[in-house]
Amino acid sequence: MYAFDYHKPSSVADAIAVLKKADDGTFVAGGMTLIPTLKQRLAQPSDLIDLGGVKELVGITVSGNTVTIGAMTTHAAVAKSAEVAKAIPALAALAGGIGDPQVRNRGTIGGSVANNDPAADYPAACLALGATIKTDKREVKADDFFTGLFETDLAEDEVIVSVSFPTADKAAYMKFDNPASRYALVGVFVAKTAGGAKVAVTGAGQNGVFRVPEMEKALSANWSADAVAGLKVNAGTLNADIHASADYRAHLITVMAKRAVAAAG
Amino acid sequence: MPTVTMTVNGKKVSGEVEARTLLVQFLRENLHLTGTHVGCDTSQCGACVVHINGDSAKSCSMLAVQAEGTEVTTIEGLANGDELHPMQAAFKEHHGLQCGFCTPGMVMSAVDLVKKKPKASEHEIREWLEGNICRCTGYHNIVKAIQHAQQTM
Numbered sequence: 048m049y050a051f052d053y054h055k056p057s058s059v060a061d062a063i064a065v066l067k068k069a070d071d072g073t074f075v076a077g078g079m080t081l082i083p084t085l086k087q088r089l090a091q092p093s094d095l096i097d098l099g100g101v102k103e104l105v106g107i108t109v110s111g112n113t114v115t116i117g118a119m120t121t122h123a124a125v126a127k128s129a130e131v132a133k134a135i136p137a138l139a140a141l142a143g144g145i146g147d148p149q150v151r152n153r154g155t156i157g158g159s160v161a162n163n164d165p166a167a168d169y170p171a172a173c174l175a176l177g178a179t180i181k182t183d184k185r186e187v188k189a190d191d192f193f194t195g196l197f198e199t200d201l202a203e204d205e206v207i208v209s210v211s212f213p214t215a216d217k218a219a220y221m222k223f224d225n226p227a228s229r230y231a232l233v234g235v236f237v238a239k240t241a242g243g244a245k246v247a248v249t250g251a252g253q254n255g256v257f258r259v260p261e262m263e264k265a266l267s268a269n270w271s272a273d274a275v276a277g278l279k280v281n282a283g284t285l286n287a288d289i290h291a292s293a294d295y296r297a298h299l300i301t302v303m304a305k306r307a308v309a310a311a312g
Numbered sequence: 313m314p315t316v317t318m319t320v321n322g323k324k325v326s327g328e329v330e331a332r333t334l335l336v337q338f339l340r341e342n343l344h345l346t347g348t349h350v351g352c353d354t355s356q357c358g359a360c361v362v363h364i365n366g367d368s369a370k371s372c373s374m375l376a377v378q379a380e381g382t383e384v385t386t387i388e389g390l391a392n393g394d395e396l397h398p399m400q401a402a403f404k405e406h407h408g409l410q411c412g413f414c415t416p417g418m419v420m421s422a423v424d425l426v427k428k429k430p431k432a433s434e435h436e437i438r439e440w441l442e443g444n445i446c447r448c449t450g451y452h453n454i455v456k457a458i459q460h461a462q463q464t465m
Contacts, residue, residue, distance in 0.1 A: 050331070051331055053331035123367070148442070
């Protein structure tokens with residue numbers, strides 16, 4: 048790991064002030080991606096600004112039809128939250144399936160969403176449930192937030208404060224994980240919402256998480272596994288790597304979508 | 313260099329470390345608590361699992377400075393004098409190890425599981441161990457040991 052200066056501010060405003068003063072500073076949330084990246088010397092920030100001391104970023108609130116999760120809330124906290132499990136069971140289940148128990152104890156929703164790993168789980172939930180990402184400056188709809196591989200609409204000095212998820216009539220997430228890394232080879236989040244059905248896919252897209260309009264149309268008309276059984280995403284838009292070909296991923300998307308709809312009931 | 317202070321196995325400790333020092337390096341090199349192992353160095357194997365404020369975490373994937381002010385428990389902190397912790401005793405009883413390299417992390421992870429889900433099923437135990445890799449493939453006896461410790465912890 049290259050050397051850096053470490054800061055642990057106690058408010059979002061201080062964190063941003065420290066970042067603005069740094070040559071090439073970066074925020075760290077749970078560090079489950081960034082620390083391994085630093086260890087591999089794949090990044091060399093001048094300053095590491097730890098958001099772990101910012102209490103205002105931690106916590107879960109459910110009000111009306113909205114579940115709001117503070118950016119520094121860990122996956123373990125979301126997974127064991129009775130409130131989340133009651134309001135959006137699929138979201139609690141998704142959080143409980145991220146990485147392994149030790150990763151869930153440190154990793155955070157804000158870190159996951161800001162990193163936008165193409166195989167991360169949370170971005171699929173954000174798109175399918177129509178989440179809103181609140182930053183220190185503004186509110187961004189999930190559809191506008193995830194812009195590409197490891198890319199988001201966040202500015203350099205912008206901090207995610209919370210992510211708000213509207214509840215859904217029905218929802219479920221199914222992932223086929225890589226047997227070695229446990230990252231999603233393909234993960235599909237389906238939601239039946241007031242505005243129609245939504246389907247979001249992670250792990251497979253060349254540009255990261257994406258929605259599947261054909262499946263959404265079919266499920267909006269007929270919420271059943273059969274409705275998506277004959278629909279396939281064009282493999283030309285999907286990843287191919289040593290773990291799976293694009294054709295196999297296309298096949299898995301349909302299978303996971305069917306299973307997710309069946310699981311959602 | 314930043315000074316870091318934390319409580320390790322009940323004792324208050326502090327040291328000067330570079331900001332880039334990993335918690336596991338601080339434990340092993342500054343405190344000479346070498347029971348916590350570094351296996352893969354890529355956050356996957358779990359040989360470095362310790363407890364931070366009661367929750368299991370991979371000490372190779374956090375900085376020592378991030379553990380400032382926390383209560384850390386390592387494998388050395390489990391036994392009560394010469395008396396093994398029930399999880400350690402169960403690993404011994406059921407031969408839950410071969411070479412022993414993964415064992416400290418396995419034990420620390422398993423203790424966290426039994427505290428949080430005392431009645432975890434065999435399937436849940438196996439799922440919980442997702443972040444702990446044993447290259448002697450000794451999982452079968454590790455699971456048996458954890459099931460035994462569910463009764464004795």
